[in-house]
Amino acid sequence: MQITIDIEDNADNKDVVNKILTSLEKYKNQGVKIRKPLFFYEDEVDDDSNSKEHKGSKQAPLNNSVGDTFNKILGDYARERVNVSIGEDRMLLQKALWDRYGQ
Amino acid sequence: MQLVFDTNVLVDALLSRGHYYKHTLELLEAVKEEKIEGWVASHSISTIFYLLESTLQQDIHNRKEVQEIVSKLIYELLDIIKVIPQTAHDIKISLKEFESDYEDYVIAKIAQNYLPNPIIVSRDKRFDGAVNIDVEHPVDVKRLLENQSRQKIDFANLAKQQRKIIPEIEKNIHRVITKCNFIMGDEITQLEQKLQDFTGAKYAITCASGTDALLLAMMAMDIQPDDEIITTPFTFIATAETIALMKAKPVFVDIEDDTYNIDATKIEAAITHKTKAIMPVSLYGQPADMDAIQAIAYKHKLKVIIDGAQSFGSTYKGKTDSNLGDISTTSFFPAKPLGCYGDGGAVFTNNDEYAEKMRMMRVHGQNKRYHHKYIGMGGRLDTIQAAILLAKLTNYPEEIKQRQAVATTYSEKLDSSVINPITKEERSSVWAQYSIRVKDRDQVQNKLKEAGIPTAVHYPMPLHLQECFQYLDYKEGGFPVAESVSNEIMSLPMNPFLTEKEINAIVLSIHA
Numbered sequence: 001m002q003i004t005i006d007i008e009d010n011a012d013n014k015d016v017v018n019k020i021l022t023s024l025e026k027y028k029n030q031g032v033k034i035r036k037p038l039f040f041y042e043d044e045v046d047d048d049s050n051s052k053e054h055k056g057s058k059q060a061p062l063n064n065s066v067g068d069t070f071n072k073i074l075g076d077y078a079r080e081r082v083n084v085s086i087g088e089d090r091m092l093l094q095k096a097l098w099d100r101y102g103q
Numbered sequence: 104m105q106l107v108f109d110t111n112v113l114v115d116a117l118l119s120r121g122h123y124y125k126h127t128l129e130l131l132e133a134v135k136e137e138k139i140e141g142w143v144a145s146h147s148i149s150t151i152f153y154l155l156e157s158t159l160q161q162d163i164h165n166r167k168e169v170q171e172i173v174s175k176l177i178y179e180l181l182d183i184i185k186v187i188p189q190t191a192h193d194i195k196i197s198l199k200e201f202e203s204d205y206e207d208y209v210i211a212k213i214a215q216n217y218l219p220n221p222i223i224v225s226r227d228k229r230f231d232g233a234v235n236i237d238v239e240h241p242v243d244v245k246r247l248l249e250n251q252s253r254q255k256i257d258f259a260n261l262a263k264q265q266r267k268i269i270p271e272i273e274k275n276i277h278r279v280i281t282k283c284n285f286i287m288g289d290e291i292t293q294l295e296q297k298l299q300d301f302t303g304a305k306y307a308i309t310c311a312s313g314t315d316a317l318l319l320a321m322m323a324m325d326i327q328p329d330d331e332i333i334t335t336p337f338t339f340i341a342t343a344e345t346i347a348l349m350k351a352k353p354v355f356v357d358i359e360d361d362t363y364n365i366d367a368t369k370i371e372a373a374i375t376h377k378t379k380a381i382m383p384v385s386l387y388g389q390p391a392d393m394d395a396i397q398a399i400a401y402k403h404k405l406k407v408i409i410d411g412a413q414s415f416g417s418t419y420k421g422k423t424d425s426n427l428g429d430i431s432t433t434s435f436f437p438a439k440p441l442g443c444y445g446d447g448g449a450v451f452t453n454n455d456e457y458a459e460k461m462r463m464m465r466v467h468g469q470n471k472r473y474h475h476k477y478i479g480m481g482g483r484l485d486t487i488q489a490a491i492l493l494a495k496l497t498n499y500p501e502e503i504k505q506r507q508a509v510a511t512t513y514s515e516k517l518d519s520s521v522i523n524p525i526t527k528e529e530r531s532s533v534w535a536q537y538s539i540r541v542k543d544r545d546q547v548q549n550k551l552k553e554a555g556i557p558t559a560v561h562y563p564m565p566l567h568l569q570e571c572f573q574y575l576d577y578k579e580g581g582f583p584v585a586e587s588v589s590n591e592i593m594s595l596p597m598n599p600f601l602t603e604k605e606i607n608a609i610v611l612s613i614h615a
Contacts, residue, residue, distance in 0.1 A: 065128070065132060066116070066128050066131045066132050066135055066183060067116070067119070067124075067125070067128040069179055070116070070117050070118075070119075070176060070179065071119070073172060073175045073176050073179060074118070074172060074176070075172075077159060077162045077163060077172070078119065079119065080119045080120075081118055081119060081120040081121070081158070082120075082121065084111075084115060084120045084121035084122075086111055086226065086227050086228075086229075089110070089111055089114065089154055092153070092154055092157040092158065093150060093153055093154060093157070095157060096153040096154075096156060096157045097153065
């Protein structure tokens with residue numbers, strides 16, 4: 001059985017976590033067997049900053065640089081992406097794996 | 104130092120993500136320029152794929168298009184950084200030992216297993232630290248690189264060479280193992296063709312070692328007991344040992360004071376009615392005076408066997424030394440300029456008869472299965488060694504240039520307190536060794552040892568003074584140049600990857 005959880009577009013990370021957990025609890029109480037591994041990433045959704053220095057470099061990638069090569073492959077979809085965290089990555093990964101193998 | 108990139112920082116760099124992606128890009132740029140080594144665990148690739156795919160699906164709805172872009176990105180990435188191999192054993196050990204995160208643990212474990220000085224580059228504060236390994240944020244790695252102290256200088260640095268070509272080595276070894284063609288497999292034929300192309304010799308025949316190559320050459324020439332073969336006393340034992348194994352007599356001739364190769368001007372005086380061949384050695388990678396030697400051989404109807412164990416790829420008047428003489432030999436011993444991962448060698452000739460005989464003789468003299476035309480030997484090169492050599496041969500021309508550049512830098516920087524090796528005009532050396540002469544060798548070696556710089560002596564005792572050749576009745580003082588050089592010679596680290604900074608450190612220690 002596949003369960004769809006509606007998440008509002010403007011939901012922040014904590015909302016997403018809470019919504020998933022509430023939904024899972026609800027279905028669990030109904031006797032639905034949950035096969036998806038649970039990963040509690042609530043404490044990991046903030047941008048990771050274990051560095052001693054937080055300032056990022058501002059210059060644009062040089063021509064023929066590694067960054068330039070990646071951006072050329074990305075084409076129209078090359079853009080800076082923000083709000084990155086290990087927790088977000090794990091969520092994305094779980095979703096990808098769940099879509100592929102979990103159903 | 105080898106950087107092992109964690110999944111998160113690579114996805115950042117590939118997608119311009121987060122605050123620190125430019126720092127990772129700078130590190131990747133340094134890897135691309137070969138200023139530092141960059142690696143990724145094979146384990147991480149599928150994770151990177153899924154993360155890229157999931158992220159891009161937020162922008163692109165056509166899944167096929169997403170997958171094409173993701174494949175291209177990872178393919179491009181793997182042109183810059185290399186993949187750390189991973190075995191089932193690594194997986195099982197990691198499953199047993201990991202504490203908090205299996206994937207992190209595998210990355211750390213294989214990094215430690217395969218790399219000498221790895222540092223994990225990660226944004227993950229909770230990277231599984233069960234393995235005692237340094238984990239650094241991309242911002243801090245840059246600072247670490249700027250402040251890094253000098254790494255240990257490696258003499259031959261085979262490990263770095265292997266890390267540079269590990270995908271080809273893995274692929275080639277795996278192919279042999281899968282096909283189970285361990286003896287005389289396709290790779291032998293492929294290698295021999297490539298060796299012929301590289302050297303210009305009509306025939307290249309691989310064999311089990313440089314020593315077997317010399318034996319095969321003399322067997323093909325039908326060298327008999329009591330025949331005499333003229334050679335140098337300043338070489339590795341195999342040169343004269345194989346002559347003795349054939350029950351022939353090694354006849355030594357002193358060496359030149361500058362190239363340390365056999366002195367051609369002294370050969371004729373050593374020729375007798377028993378002399379059958381001259382065996383010059385291309386010591387340290389440079390051919391001997393081949394025009395003079397060939398002229399003497401022609402005049403006295405002698406054969407020439409070149410012991411090119413150290414000189415594969417060197418040239419004399421534009422020809423490789425494998426394409427000179429009646430038969431030329433080489434060694435693929437691991438520390439040789441072109442080395443395999445065990446013993447290996449080859450013989451080269453333009454003579455049809457010699458080629459046919461040596462092909463048979465390396466397989467017990469057989470001309471067809473269980474039919475033996477000659478007394479031969481089990482002298483075949485293993486297929487797996489041929490597979491390794493095929494992977495290494497691709498980079499070899501570049502490595503020769505790098506060795507020559509290292510030698511030039513040494514020569515420019517070392518002062519007159521040492522005697523530098525020289526390369527004669529119209530010859531090139533592949534610099535198997537960079538050997539200098541110093542008056543107080545023990546003292547210089549000790550100074551270098553204290554500075555953590557390895558050295559070696561090639562060779563401390565000339566062959567005419569070796570116990571095993573006492574029966575030849577040579578005396579001390581018989582070959583004064585060889586004796587003098589053997590007292591003063593010492594080899595410095597020589598490999599294609601020595602940096603100018605490392606050479607400066609070596610030179611500074613010598614001059615101190």
